[in-house]
Amino acid sequence: MALHRGRGFAAINYPIGMNLGGDPSQALVHSNPGGKFMVALSSIDLGQGMKSVTRQIAAETLGVPVEDVYVDTADSDTGPHCMGSFASRGTHRVGNAVIEAAKEARSVMLEAAAEELEVDPADLVTDGKGNIHVKGAPSRSISTAEACGAAQFKQGRTVSGRGIFLIPLSEVDPETGEQTPVSCFAHAAMIVDVEVDDETGEVSVLEMNSAYELGRALNPRLVEQQLVGGAWMGMSHAAWETTEPYYPDRDHGPIDFNGYLMPGPGDIAKHNIAILERPAPDGPYGGKGPGEMCANPVLPAVVNAVFNAVGVRIDELPVTPEKVLRGIRANGGAQPQGRR
């Protein structure tokens, strides 16, 4: 009767978005007469930070302060079409659509400013603080609010832009079977340390060490937040959560939070994270986005760590004490694999 330590490793190559029909998302951007910008999306922020990231992307592209941008994700009846918040596609797909829409709105804003300043719009730059001025001559300037106001009250222009991001559907080559389903991959590697009790079959995750490559981290704190929370969910999927924990009768399954197990605040493992930024060529400002990949590597790494600890190869999740004990019994006892 003993506790056995084990270490497991997993690495993943994670596709951003999908390509079943192009995977499109759209964005509409417009300014009000006071120079504040509205980004209209149907993409839902589930807490992953879609609103924060698209707001940053719009502000950066428009050349206005982030405080001057609002993101409205309220309603798929009134917003432009989006495939949805899934497949880790939000930052990449929606971000690209926002850039396109913001570029168009920016060019109208600069045309309006140029008309007011009686200069060529190509000579104008934004300072990101709410001003537009002639390149090399900062005194010849107009505020973004004045430019947007003039457009809408004097010149008769809407300061607005439309954006869509669509990767053309990749057909399968009938000769070779080749296809390009995905344009952008993120990557991760994770090492998990566990402790397995060979008397109870219980598995405790002691520590996780991970490295994530997810393009440019557009909002580093949100990225870190997702990785911390996502790894917890991965750990939960690996060793706790199941709707079918007992056999053979489905009626013995959980029907509420008392029976559906998840790690609580006392069960969390230390998680050291390294974030590597390799900007994606087709990502918005190089971003890919963490998405579901936050949880994924934890599962195989835990399974591998259990094998390393007691020599039991679990091939059906989650790793319940019962499966571990049955495995140990089938092997005639725990068989620690040793450190490699």
Add this chain to the structure above:
Amino acid sequence: MARKPLQFHLNGSEKAVFVEDGQNLLDVLRRGVGDLTPKYGCGQGACGTCTVLIDGEPHLSCLTLAETVEGRQITTTAGLAQGADLHPLQKAFMDNFAAQCGYCTPGMLLAAKALLDRNPNPSREDVVEAISGNICRCTGYEPIIDAILEAAKSRGFRQFG
């Protein structure tokens, strides 16, 4: 169904409503007096997001019969900030990115407030214990624990009460 008058104090102001027999406090807060900050998660006492303070003690409002709070003081998340000034716990939650979807946050804040009100210098274990009845699906708990410990250290906490 019989309706009875009920009076209580919500975040310092007096409330008078009619409640039905067996109506729970969460329902009275949300539908009766329009305070939407306590959330409905499970309705059966297992998730903690409906937590409110009754005379300073944390209670699950989904399991509390409304008529039992006659004359008592109820605190919800709506009562934490003072005007534009966030409560130190709210600020610490923000600074530590302790919310993603935010659904658990009202319950977490009040469970934490109840802890810090009776124990201003909690250990990490004390914090874990205090929020162990509150489920969070998003954050992995660590940022929440860190936020509560940080709020405990912040000097402003005492003044807010």
